[in-house]
Amino acid sequence: xxxxxxxxxxxxxxxxxxxxxxxxxxxxxxxxxxxxxxxxxxxxxxxxxxxxxxxxxxxxxxxxxxxxxxxxxxxxxxxxxxxxxxxxxxxxxxxxxxxxxxxxxxxxxxxxxxxxxxxxxxxxxxxxxxxxxxxxxxxxxxxxxxxxxxxxxxxxxxxxxxxxxxxxxxxxxxxxxxxxxxxxxxxxxxxxxxxxxxxxxxxxxxxxxxxxxxxxxxxxxxxxxxx
Amino acid sequence: xxxxxxxxxxxxxxxxxxxxxxxxxxxxxxxxxxxxxxxxxxxxxxxxxxxxxxxxxxxxxxxxxxxxxxxxxxxxxxxxxxxxxxxxxxxxxxxxxxxxxxxxxxxxxxxxxxxxxxxxxxxxxxxxxxxxxxxxxxxxxxxxxxxxxxxxxxxxxxxxxxxxxxxxxxxxxxxxxxxxxxxxxxxxxxxxxxxxxxxxxxxxxxxxxxxxxxxxxxxxxxxxx
Numbered sequence: 001x002x003x004x005x006x007x008x009x010x011x012x013x014x015x016x017x018x019x020x021x022x023x024x025x026x027x028x029x030x031x032x033x034x035x036x037x038x039x040x041x042x043x044x045x046x047x048x049x050x051x052x053x054x055x056x057x058x059x060x061x062x063x064x065x066x067x068x069x070x071x072x073x074x075x076x077x078x079x080x081x082x083x084x085x086x087x088x089x090x091x092x093x094x095x096x097x098x099x100x101x102x103x104x105x106x107x108x109x110x111x112x113x114x115x116x117x118x119x120x121x122x123x124x125x126x127x128x129x130x131x132x133x134x135x136x137x138x139x140x141x142x143x144x145x146x147x148x149x150x151x152x153x154x155x156x157x158x159x160x161x162x163x164x165x166x167x168x169x170x171x172x173x174x175x176x177x178x179x180x181x182x183x184x185x186x187x188x189x190x191x192x193x194x195x196x197x198x199x200x201x202x203x204x205x206x207x208x209x210x211x212x213x214x215x216x217x218x219x220x221x222x223x224x225x226x227x
Numbered sequence: 228x229x230x231x232x233x234x235x236x237x238x239x240x241x242x243x244x245x246x247x248x249x250x251x252x253x254x255x256x257x258x259x260x261x262x263x264x265x266x267x268x269x270x271x272x273x274x275x276x277x278x279x280x281x282x283x284x285x286x287x288x289x290x291x292x293x294x295x296x297x298x299x300x301x302x303x304x305x306x307x308x309x310x311x312x313x314x315x316x317x318x319x320x321x322x323x324x325x326x327x328x329x330x331x332x333x334x335x336x337x338x339x340x341x342x343x344x345x346x347x348x349x350x351x352x353x354x355x356x357x358x359x360x361x362x363x364x365x366x367x368x369x370x371x372x373x374x375x376x377x378x379x380x381x382x383x384x385x386x387x388x389x390x391x392x393x394x395x396x397x398x399x400x401x402x403x404x405x406x407x408x409x410x411x412x413x414x415x416x417x418x419x420x421x422x423x424x425x426x427x428x429x430x431x432x433x434x435x436x437x438x439x440x441x442x443x444x445x446x447x448x449x450x451x452x
Binding site for chain 2: 007010011069070072073074075076077078079081082085086089090163164167168169170171173174181185188193194197198200201204205207208209211212213216
């Protein structure tokens, strides 16, 4: 066998890949479910906190700032291990899927809160005053006047951060979630061949490359603020 | 409540695990000392290639960057660590992490440096060239210093992310902070050692995050935003 054939046999072995294709497909499904769940919960929670912060109750804001700082400073894997291995000892057992969903949602919420809040702050004070002077209440001014303007400039950073955290779902492998990487590493050890891992890596590229290209486009499209 | 404290904030266990964790912290810091400069150097190279006047080089760089931004760092790490041995390339965990993170971080740092270089007006480079500096010299002494200053907060917050990413090295059994903590956890059947590791990460990274926030405010103020 030539070196090239051996390379193909090790990393692109079709017999092995087709054998584990159903498992990898299952993994894609789990990765997508996890990703969608994290994005929905994380962004909603982050936006909710940013809006809450606009009311400037100092006790609430203090809690939000601490929460955001801690979740930004901690590696998500640390939190995942604490919850996954710690909670059963006090009688609460979550599946790996639930733990990863919970942790990544909170992390995304923390980053999203900060970005949305920066967006709210960047809207000119005159907009608030003008909105209030037309008779809108504080909440109405926030939702209908300030937020729509704030949202626009938060789109590029939110997109980038969301992609980065969605990619982190591969960490599910560590706590036994059968997402793409988990399926691929299992298949690799069963088959003694690196092709499933290669297939897994290519699946991630296929899933995320369109998003990365989209984020590049969004960055150009919404770059009007940078004069 | 008592059970909660017992399982997550058990001080006796934390003290017992502390020496092991400190050793792990040392490895984590060593890893950062290797991975951050590698990433910065790689990123600078990527940025220079990405702003080059040669079209094919720019396109090749974009493909490189997007590919490594699309692939999760853990997937890359596992591929380098347990996929490459099938091709006869056996790496120790430390080198595997360095290689995987060099590829991943070069892409991210590269995008940041590129944004910095593009934020410097073309006039700066022309002026530098007209004083007799070579293309390389004007890049090195005129454009890059200003570019780096403009994106300093981004470079720093990406560095925070890189330090956090080193925890992934525990998956390929490199005995850094999180690995040591998890080892102590599995011996004691108690999550307190990992909570202690979390506190160490906080002590390491919280000041950096606050510093970045201050930088951002100051740069924002000087840019008149």
